[in-house]
Amino acid sequence: MTSLQINLIEPPNTPTxxxxxxxxxxxxxxxxSSIRLLKIDRLHSIKDNLDLFRPITCSLVVKDxxxxxxxxxLSYTWGDPLGRESSSSDSTxxxxxxxxxxxxxxxxxxxKVTTNLHTALIAIxxxxxxxxxxxxxxPFFRMSEYIWVDQICINQADISEKSSQVQLMGRIYRECVLVHxxxxxxxKDTRDLQYVRQSLEPLNWKPHKCDKYKALDMVDRxxxxxxxxxxxxxKRARGMINFFNRAWFKRSWILQEEVLAPMSNALFGLTLMPFHQDLIxxxxxxKNTGWFEKLFFQMQHKYLQSTVISEFFSNIERVAYSLGIRNYFIQDHYYGGSLPLGTITRMFRASEATDPRDKVYAFLGLIENEATQKAAQIVPDYSRSIESV
Incomplete structure (x- = not known):
């Protein structure tokens, strides 16, 4: 089984x-307060790719x-996980x-499910x-029998149900055991990321240890x-940058899904690791040692001027914001703390959402304690126009 791997699966031109x-x-x-939960039938054995990619069978159960x-x-993107698909392309x-x-x-x-979700469920x-x-x-690797997946557990054709279930999403992610x-x-960018991460593993990653590495010249062999x-x-640094430019890091929904999660792991291909403790x-x-910037000085001038770098820094900033918000919630949320919706939407204004209304709805789970503020009265309603939201 160690030789098995799940590479990127592209959407087929004909249904499978x-x-x-x-x-x-x-x-x-x-x-x-009812939700549906997905139970994926397990494989009896996994000897080769034929077993790995067998058709998925599953069942839905209703729980309160x-x-x-x-x-x-599950936290994922419906579209291209590599973020290559432009907004002007016909993804339908x-x-x-x-x-x-x-x-x-x-x-x-x-x-029926999208290609990226199909691949994720194969890995799970x-x-x-x-x-x-x-x-x-x-705890970070032990998977529960049931999993909540929005694309399947919500009747996407029922606008009323979709609106009410989206309103529950803050609670769904807060009360789950683990977010994948x-x-x-x-x-290839995955291999480069793992190479860089394993290369730096002998160093102490704790924040108070970063200062002693700041003055080092990373260009000097x-x-x-x-x-x-x-x-x-x-070459390795470029691959790492490409990895952190994957679509998930740009999503509006990641803030709620990642901040509210009691625990989370990162899953790419068949590789599984604790998200906060390891990858982040x-x-x-x-970031704290300044090595990101120093590694960039090795890049070719043409590459440095590309949008890849600007997108990368935006993603890093977004993750840093979410970590700060997560720490705030861990300390204060259960004592009545919350952040104003306007503050959150400004911090994440560059994030992306397939439905423009989700640029607001994606953050509502973080303001549930704003009972006296107007933002607390916002209720997801997908029958409303984009302009009215």
Missing amino acids: YTSYLPPLKYEKLPTP LNDRPKYDA APGGWATTPFGMACNGQRV RYHLSKPQTPISQL IWLGGYQ QTWRVLGIRRITR GFMAFL
Whole structure:
């Protein structure tokens, strides 16, 4: 199983699902606090890619949040995980990322999903199905039997249900056991990221240790020899930048999904790691030491002038903001603290959302305690026009 991997899967030009199953019929949710949860059927064995990519079968169950069910939640992007798709491209055309070309048997019926979600569920099923080890039983790696996935657990054709479920999303992510952050398939930039991260692993990533590394010249080969670690080349640095420019880091919804999560892990390909302690800790180390900027000086002038760098710094800033907000919520949220909606929307004005209304709705779960403020009366309503929101 160690040789298995999930690379990026592109949207097919023709649907891959069979049409003999009837479309999934959603029953009306019984209470305002009810949600649907997905249970993915496990594989009996995973010997090769044939096993890994077998058709997904699953079931939906209805649970009431007031009963405190145990479940995980998924944070991902509906579109191209690499962020290559421009806003002007026709993502709804055959082969587009907004299409739903993959089908699954769910409750004996057919549910269609986008390409990136299909890939994410393949990866999650792998981790659910593989033999258990002491590491897989650690809190950050132990997956629950049920998972909440907006694309499947919400009846997307029912505007009223979608609006009411989006209003619950803050609570859904706050009360789950673990959030799986799907960053996309395994690519060259993934290998470069892991190379850089493993190269710097011998160093202490704790914030109070960063100062002693700030004065180092990262262009000088002697620096790497003195530190006793592998040198980070321009090629590796570019790959790392491309990784942090993936679409997930630009989404409006990541703030709520990542800030409110009790715990979260990062999942790309079949690689799984704690999100805050590992991936973001590594990112914070590079930022706090100033090594990001120093590594950029190795880049070619043409590359430095490209939008790749500006997007990268925007993403780093956005993650830094979200970490600050997360720390604020950990300290103050349960004592009545909250942030004004206007402050949050200004901080994340450059974030992206498929539906422009989500540039507001994506942050509502963070202002639930603003009972006396006008923002607290905003209720998601997808029947309203973009202008009225």
